[in-house]
Amino acid sequence: QVTLRESGPALVKPTQTLTLTCTFSGFSLSTSGMCVSWIRQPPGKALEWLALIDWDDDKYYSTSLKTRLTISKDTSKNQVVLTMTNMDPVDTATYYCARASDSGLFDYWGQGTLVTVSS
Amino acid sequence: SYVLTQPPSVSVAPGKTARITCGGNNIGSKSVHWYQQKPGQAPVLVVYDDSDRPSGIPERFSGSNSGNTATLTISRVEAGDEADYYCQVWDSSSDYVVFGGGTKLTVL
Numbered sequence: 001q002v003t004l005r006e007s008g009p010a011l012v013k014p015t016q017t018l019t020l021t022c023t024f025s026g027f028s029l030s031t032s033g034m035c036v037s038w039i040r041q042p043p044g045k046a047l048e049w050l051a052l053i054d055w056d057d058d059k060y061y062s063t064s065l066k067t068r069l070t071i072s073k074d075t076s077k078n079q080v081v082l083t084m085t086n087m088d089p090v091d092t093a094t095y096y097c098a099r100a101s102d103s104g105l106f107d108y109w110g111q112g113t114l115v116t117v118s119s
Numbered sequence: 120s121y122v123l124t125q126p127p128s129v130s131v132a133p134g135k136t137a138r139i140t141c142g143g144n145n146i147g148s149k150s151v152h153w154y155q156q157k158p159g160q161a162p163v164l165v166v167y168d169d170s171d172r173p174s175g176i177p178e179r180f181s182g183s184n185s186g187n188t189a190t191l192t193i194s195r196v197e198a199g200d201e202a203d204y205y206c207q208v209w210d211s212s213s214d215y216v217v218f219g220g221g222t223k224l225t226v227l
Binding site: 037039046047048049052060062063096103104105106107109110111112 | 120150152154156161162163164167168173205207208209213214215216217218219220221
């Protein structure tokens with residue numbers, strides 16, 4: 001049974017760095033073809049892809065947010081961490097992590113965590 | 120960067136067929152995935168690789184992809200199908216995931 005769960009602060013201040021952790025079970029990120037990705041969704045708006053890390057530790061980022069994002073994995077802990085620097089109120093969103101295949105489809109999602117950016 | 124265009128909304132009567140389009144330059148050369156998202160819930164994969172269904176997804180959900188348009192078709196629409204639907208591709212030329220803007224399906 002595949003599960004993913006996002007954790008992190010619900011509230012961050014502008015200019016701060018956000019750190020989110022995705023803890024998963026039911027698969028291993030050391031298995032060839034496995035990936036984990038982060039996607040966000042501002043309230044009432046569309047899904048926006050952020051970053052993806054694969055089993056071989058290759059990392060891919062949204063072009064528009066690349067300078068602010070870092071994705072990493074800890075295979076022994078079954079965790080993937082996303083950091084986003086210089087947070088702004090427009091970054092207020094529900095942040096999801098999802099298991100991805102190497103063909104880029106997201107077959108399992110976490111329930112999401114709402115992050116609000118406000119002073 | 121690659122852009123996927125969806126109609127903001129589609130309305131359909133119960134029992135009828137809904138078609139949600141996803142436009143992109145030569146999208147027929149890519150694998151398209153579709154997600155259903157109900158209010159307050161995470162997205163759920165309903166069609167992958169243009170036309171395949173994950174286990175547990177009703178046969179009423181189908182997909183096609185050709186030329187510059189991919190289509191998600193929902194047959195015999197039910198009230199429970201009311202949701203937002205997103206198309207998505209992996210743009211291999213730039214190693215980039217792209218989502219469409221989403222379509223709100225309303226069941227009349």
